[in-house]
Amino acid sequence: MKLLLTGAVFAGMFAPALADDKPTIEIMSSWTSGGEAAALDIIKTEFEKRGGVWKDSSIAGFGAADAAFQNRIVAGDPPGAKQGVIGLAAADFVGQGLFNPIDDVAAAGKWADALPKSIYDLISYDGKVYLAPTGAHGESWLFYSKEAFARAGIVEEPKTWDEFFAGLDKLKAAGIVPVAWGGQPWQQTKVFNMILLSQVGIDGFLKIYVDKDKSEASIEGIKKTLDIFGKLRGYVDDGAAGRNWNDATAMLITAKAGVQFMGDWAKGEFTVAGKEAGKDYGCMIVPESPGMVYIADSLWFPKTGDAGADKAQKLLAEVVMDPAIQVEFSLKKGSVPMRADVDKSKLDVCAQKGLELMTADNVVPDQAILLTPQQVGLLDDFVDEYWSGGSNDMASAAENFFAIFE
CATH class of the missing domain: 3.40.190.10 (Periplasmic binding protein-like II)
Structure with a gap:
């Protein structure tokens, strides 16, 4: 009995030591x-x-x-x-x-x-x-539901922004939510940057975010970006405000919506749902973009x-x-x-x-890599305010954008 007790005590003392070593x-x-x-x-x-x-x-x-x-x-x-x-x-x-x-x-x-x-x-x-x-992660992706595109009669991926908006009109006419919008500031900023890259190119994007360039070309690029960004307001549903990104992806998975602007992490949701890239859903870089934000x-x-x-x-x-x-x-x-x-x-x-x-190095870094956390927050606020009905005076809006870096 004494031997068993001693062994038990020994084991009890030694077990925690083994656990602590892990x-x-x-x-x-x-x-x-x-x-x-x-x-x-x-x-x-x-x-x-x-x-x-x-x-x-x-x-x-x-x-x-x-x-x-x-x-x-x-x-x-x-x-x-x-x-x-x-x-x-x-x-x-x-x-x-x-x-x-x-x-x-x-x-x-x-x-x-x-x-x-x-x-x-x-x-x-x-x-x-x-x-x-x-x-x-690539952040310049446009994911789309192949089922929704087929129902709307869209047979090709849009190559220009004009073709893209024409496709959104077809989706709306077919009774499908054109854009599954994630209505949170960080998501909206990513869409803004996707469009910006398509308007100013890789060098222009880096000049704006790295060099804080305020040349006429940069200002015009911001104005064009805001114009395209603002047009998207007419293609989202009433439930978009505050929507999580994965809930927006679910709208594509169920073909309730046509497209979603999102980073390639959205593919994880498709995978969990048993959907296959190229078969059930498509992926493309946003129209007219020379590369992607990562x-x-x-x-x-x-x-x-x-x-x-x-x-x-x-x-x-x-x-x-x-x-x-x-x-x-x-x-x-x-x-x-x-x-x-x-x-x-x-x-x-x-x-x-x-x-x-x-x-091919056709990429630019996300703003979280290039900017301070404070500047990232100001950028989110700027984009969110514009999306929520900010001034349509593009020149004034562009000035507000560059004020982020001051």
Whole structure:
């Protein structure tokens, strides 16, 4: 009896030690839609296979998730990992000394060789790597329901904005909601940028957002963009205000609407619904655009003061950048893998189009990469106010746009 008791006590004392040895991480993300959650589960499953313990703190809506993360940082209780975009927001946290570098993981995985130089530069600060990229998203996509197009008698993808609006008129005449509109500021800003790229080109887009150029050409580009953007008001339904992007995608999946402006993460919702690209739905870059706007997702690794969490962060970084995981994640998320050495044969027709544009460098960065978080907020406010019935004086509106950078 004494031997059994001693063994039980020994086992009871040793079991927690074993549990504590497992790399444990709390991850905070805004990936809660069907496709996003399925993609995140790819990473979670592999992390657990490699001995990690996963604690999920997902919050719907990246605005809400970002706010919660900042509150945790201020409270001195950050999560072990945070899903966020590559850009100035991450750079600000790094500059404050709040993130852990993952140089050893990046060196062992030869990330510098596997990643596009532009991406590697964006995840590195002062010569150290801090972010683990999960995938890139094209944001200039126009998705459409093939069933809705057939019912409206639209047989070809529109090549110009005039052809596009003619198609919307056909959809309306057929009793179909022409545009599944996600009525939230961040979604509207993405549509604005898609149109802007089609009007000013790649060089013009970068002059506006990087150089803050206010030349006559840039001003005219903003005015033309606002004109096209404003015309879309007549093609959305009464329930558009405040609509989540995945709810708008569902309108295409059920053929209640014809088109949706959205990033390629929308493909994840089609995939979950059992719909196939090129068969059930189509994807095209918005009319007259020379390329696409892109954004790159990554995982951030805050300093927690816990050596065990640091170990888990490095394991998670390894998992995220595993070539096989990059592909499987992208298939679920609708993104394009960041590594150049992955097997691309599994990618769908939309991803292949996006990959061609990325490879040819016919891309421009999303405003979240180029602007400060404060400027991003001002841009969202500007676009939202214009969409909600702002001044039709294009010259005045263009002035208000450039005031964002002052």
